[in-house]
Amino acid sequence: MNCCAFTGHRVLQDLDFALLDRVVKNLIKNGYNRFLCGMARGFDLAAAESVIALKSEYPDVSLVACIPFKGQEQNLSLSDRSRYKRILENCSEVIYLSEYYYSGCMHLRDRYMVDNCDTVVCYLRKKTGGTYYTVKYAQKKGVKCIEI
Secondary structure, three states: OOEEEEEEOOOOOOOOHHHHHHHHHHHHHOOOOEEEEOOOOOHHHHHHHHHHHHHOOOOOOEEEEEEOOOOHHHHOOHHHHHHHHHHHHOOOEEEEOOOOOOOOHHHHHHHHHHHOOOEEEEEOOOOOHHHHHHHHHHHHHOOEEEEO
16 A cells, blocks of 8 residues: 555644654655545644655655544634645645544544554554544554654
8 A cells, every 4th residue: 555644642742843754754765655644733734744845856645634524624723724724735635534523533534544554653642532542543453653
């Protein structure tokens, strides 16, 4: 598949952006050309921007927005909504997993990404919440996880 998914916390306390860029570039150099992003604020948007920054150097790379429900961006701040829109404009594909929000739609998005990738790049700092759930699901499925 040569596909990578991103998962991480919304609050970025100590994220090493340079390390994220190096990991993404190394994945591309090792044949990864499809990147799945859940489009949540925080790590998801940062990871998407890392992929976009490398697209001019690696034109075969595609970024896929895996959006849990239509209107997800309405919950973002004005500045994050602007980032979200710029990222969507640079996506090769946009997948909506639900027409509307419901309890569990985020987990559906997370499972979809894990089920459709070879590797998960994660920013995991606590053993609770959606990122932890997604990493545990990936490990259970035998999907390689790279922790930033």
